Amino acid sequence: MGNRYKSSRTAIAIILAIATFLGFGYDLYDIQIKNNEYYVAQSSAVQTYTVSIEAARGEIVDRNGNVLVTNRKGNSIILDAAYFPSAKNNEARNAIVINLIKLFNKNKEEYVHNLPLKIGKNGKVKFFTKKDDENFESAIKTMKSKDMFNLQPYATAQNCFDAMVEKYGLERYDAKTALEIGNIRYELTRCLFSVSNPVTIADDVSDKTVAQIKENKTNYRGADVQVVAYRSYTDPSLAAHIIGTVRKINAEEYAELKDSGYGINDEIGESGIEKACEADLRGTPGEKTVTIDAEGNVNETVTKEPVQGDTIVLTIDKDMQKIAEKKLRKICLKTSGVATGAVVVEDVHSGEILSAANYPTFNLDEYYSDYQKLASNSKKPLFNRFAMSAFAPGSTFKPLMAVAGLEEGKITKDTYFYCNHTFKISDMTFKCTGYHGGLNVEGALEHSCNIFFYNTSQRLGIDLMNKYGKMFGLGQKTGVEIPESKGIMAGPEYRKKFDMVWRPGDTVQCSIGQSDNLLTPLQLANYCATIANGGTRYKTHFVKSKISSATGAVNETGITVEEETGVSQKTFDIVKSGMRRVSLYGGPDRQFNKLKVKTACKTGTSQVVVNGVKHNNGFLITFAPYDNPEISIGSSIETAGSGSSTAEITAAIIDYYYSNNDSEEKAQTDSSLLP
Template sequence: MDHKQFSRRVVGVVVMLALLLTFLCSNLYTIQYTNGAEYAEQSVSQVSETETVAASRGNILDRNGKVLVSNQVSYNVTLDLNLLGNEEKNRCDTILALTQTATEQGVTWTDTLPITTQPPFEYTTEDPFYTTSVNDEGETEYNLTSLGKLAVNQKWIEDPSKQNASDSSTEKKTGLMDKIKAFFGMGGSQEETEEEEPYRLPTAEELLGKMCKSFDIAGNGKVDEKQAKANEETVPTLNIGDMDPTDARTIAGILYELYYRARINSWPPYTFATDVSIDFITRVKELNLPGVEIETTSVRKYNTEYAAHLLGYTGAITSETWPTYKEKGGYTMNDYVGITGAESAFESYLKGTSGTRAIKRNESGKIISSQWLTDAETGESLAPQPGQNVFLTIDIDLQQQVEEILASGVAGLQSKETEGAACVVLDVNSGDVLASASYPTYSLTTFSQDYNDLSKDPLKPLLNRALQGLYPPGSTFKMITAIAALESGIVEPDTQIDDKGVYTFYSSPQPQCWYYRQYRRTHGLQNVSQAIMNSCNYYFYEVGRLVGIDLLDQYAAMFGLGQKTGIELTEQAGVVASPEFTESLGGTWHEGNILSVAIGQESTQVTPIQLANYIATLVNGGTRYSTHLLKTVKSNDFSQVTYNYEPKVLSQVEMEEENREAVMEGMLMLTTEGSVSSAFKDVPVSVGAKTGSAQVSSQTNSNAVFVCFAPYDDPQIAVAIAVEHGGSGSELGKIAAQIVTAYFSVQGEQGTITQENTLVS
């Protein structure tokens, strides 16, 4: 090779190396001096992850835009087992610091470990590890509790099912070698032949000792077990050194919650404390405890103490309901959903769309940065989208008055056996539920704290009696009997029937008219209007017999009795008495049973909302609308109407106008010259009404029922009231009159003040 050519190549290589070295030195200078501090900070260990952020639920408002349920910010404290500290002592110190701060601030935390929190330690349940049951094959099955599952997993106890199986198969069998040894006197010692002691479960203190050993919960001076055994020294049951046993129990309780979710079941996630104060948050942040996080969440705020049964409440998704929500999509196991009432019925509107963000944590687990992800296809931010706003049909001002009037009215009844009560107010021309009250009621604001007491209350305050309570309609059924008789031509509006006191058509039964039974007098000649006003049983015995059970049941169905009304909430269908129903219960139907059916007795059971809708159908001309609670849905910023309810017709009852007017006239006469005229004399509009009572036991007062509509000339509302053991239905007249007055008073006050579906702050 030419010497000059070789020299040129060497020079080229040297130049390239020099340039490369210069580039490297320049970068090193930039890293070390120019951006050294920044890179040093970034050199700290970081963890990147994505996180699902729940969206706020939509608001619930009344028909006039008054906010009934909204959201408020709440702060929860959560713990991350992986970030609580690499060393067990640090972990214990963190937990103790957190719980001591909670105690100082009056914050209670979640601890479900069934061991008392103070020594002497005892189990707080009879079966802390498992319960037993016998299957169809007669075999004992062991059902592990949450503690039992973790205890088996951590080897604190033996698996009870395997222990039982081994017990049955460990009977010592005498083999040939054993017999030979025995013959030559070479058998084992007495100690060896003694049966092993049966396995027993640990006491609460023994279990706590095992937990402390597993979780390494101890202070200074803990006994070295290996050395103690070698020296044949006793190891304390609770080997925690100088640590306070109460502190050890506290730490064990929290680690139990965390380990259960890490080893057994991650659902539901563990939240140390919910809805904590800013003072507590500030103190926790000052302590800078690793693995302790403050989560911001949205919780429901109830802006009214009324309509609890209609509004309902939210709760966490359970393991039983998770498959349903998983199939729907858009839910995580940590989500809160509507459980009852409007919260449940309108879940699809109220639920928002969860967001997804990327977060970075430092080595102590603290979030150092976060950013909303974007949709790969649309490029839109994946920030959470709040739910839509739901407007209900109720008027909260009317609802308040109805609940208050019902509660005070029931307390003022002569009967001292009253239990529950309900009232429904419907718009007769649309099926809108304007008010629906159930008594006794409860507070949604304190529902969680009150739940145990509410669920045990014999008056069943959680029951929505307006939609789920079943009551015999009593004499309020008589308008159906009258319409069936008039429309079938059995009687005319002016046909008179002579009340003879005792109805003797059948040899049995031979029932008496209530007037004859009470006063030993009769109503005399009665047309349909008079019979309704006087609630003359004799009249309806006669026309009911002539109509027959088949046609009577047909008309009852046409008016919606014994059927669900269509409301979005859970309701009962009830039943109308019939031969088929009696026989389905194993009874025998007798021809004379028609008499009690005609006056709303026998086995007929209906809900207050059915009664209200039946009256609405009667007075609006025969159109039976589906009852409903949803009026309108608007977008989360109230800028767009996304749904507007249109009245739904369930059926049409054909009635001659003169027949319908004759029935309605009888209802008017009841309030103007009948038994409840004094209660309605000061009501600002004319009202048609009907009382009812039904005996449920010979030892108690009858259930009281009352229905009415107003105004008489141009009906707007239908009202139904039921009071358990309230006595005579006429005693409810005053309650009904106050409710009708309240409705027209509220309408007058609102007049031109607000428009429906307008947000009111």
């Protein structure tokens, strides 16, 4: 019996051995004879990848060709999958990453930290908060997503940490080190790391770090130095809200733009002209072909050179912008500790914005490093006041009322209303700032008499007032390339949105720029320009032209007319005369009478409450020269007390514009860029 079982086992072993031999024999036949050509090709196959080469962004210059934004060369550290250990080899990858982290820390280099986890003071793992990242909620959601750690939405920070440790083989490291390594490993996963897609892990590093990485390829295998064009500003505090910022593309933007040629590591305009002209500034990426043969040898060839983005020529004048910002800051600081403001200068014959200043402002070089500090500042330096702050314009609204009354024949140049300080309608009493006696429209503008315009409003009615408000751009955006508020034009149409009733007293209040009226400094300048040029409202713009970096061709923005009001020259002459009298005899006279050119203006105030205390915001609209207008200026200073307090800013701008020019011809001529 025993021999029979032994014999059976022997037979089975022999059969298995024969089967195995036949299997190997067939494989040998298949490789060497039947499919010899296929396997030879596979053994010598070359893998080919295409890697994008980032193009330098285009420059931004002022109207005279003065550079505002250019690029400087810097070094970033990337990880290149062609040389980096395989994703299956966690241990080798982690060893290289920890070597890089030690080097970065030693040389005080900043490196990526997009993994929204941190270790708290109690030693426990915590999620990022808004203090760590403004978009922390989106970052946490991405981390838990299927493509990353594949966790449920309710997963805790510790759950995420544990998933990271398991995914990247970090079990042998302490929590702090594991998180440091995991952070860079996470970045590789997040940015779709591959031979075709190297990932940047540190930006703008020192020459010392560059040298150490290049000299020690073994410890830093797969790490390489990439020469990058970084944004550089001739004056990082100048025109910050106009120029705007750039940053790395985020996950949502990449998903939307990847089909347009954007890579996960690309930069993108975040705000201002950088965002508005992203398609022009971005340039055309180049291409590098990477080949890896069967023995792991890597060859790289640039097959398409990148093309720098186009140059954007702005309408602003760099020197005027400096003066506007400097004077605005001075007046705001002199006014009060809480004062903020804005000023806008417009070419009345084109809608070009020659200057647009805010106080406070910020430094573009320090925007990201100081973001939390800037965002929490009570004066809101990141807020673009000249385009987004809308205020009750006060008496700067009165020239519009004068235009409407005269043009509709409700008043004439010789119409007089008597001001005894009060005006009654129904059971309501409205007041003036003084006792002016009998005044015509020119005198009413000069003395800013409320009573005259209360009476005018009763003859016009709110529908006609709104008709002219629309003509002059109230409640509408002016057209600039960057975000702006459309403000509010007071009237029944606006009240209906909130199921509110328009009452007779509201029409009275509206006539002096109160009620629901809200205008931005941009709108003030544009409205004033429409009066100054005789009734043409232009679309405002910051981009004068675009210059192709590939061909040198210049594409002019051109002039766009938004509205031809059709208001008579006679009407405008009367209104301008009244505004001229404000310059000669009103509050701003001490500043304006020193100028070489004649000006016309209108002041305004509106009441606000700050920290429980009542203040007046101050506004001023001005055009110059009076006889042949070329520029209009709209300014606002919160808590200034009066519009006259802004006159020093306006006077400095006009003085600059017409410096060394006695004939009232335009002093600042546009120069062309050299080819």
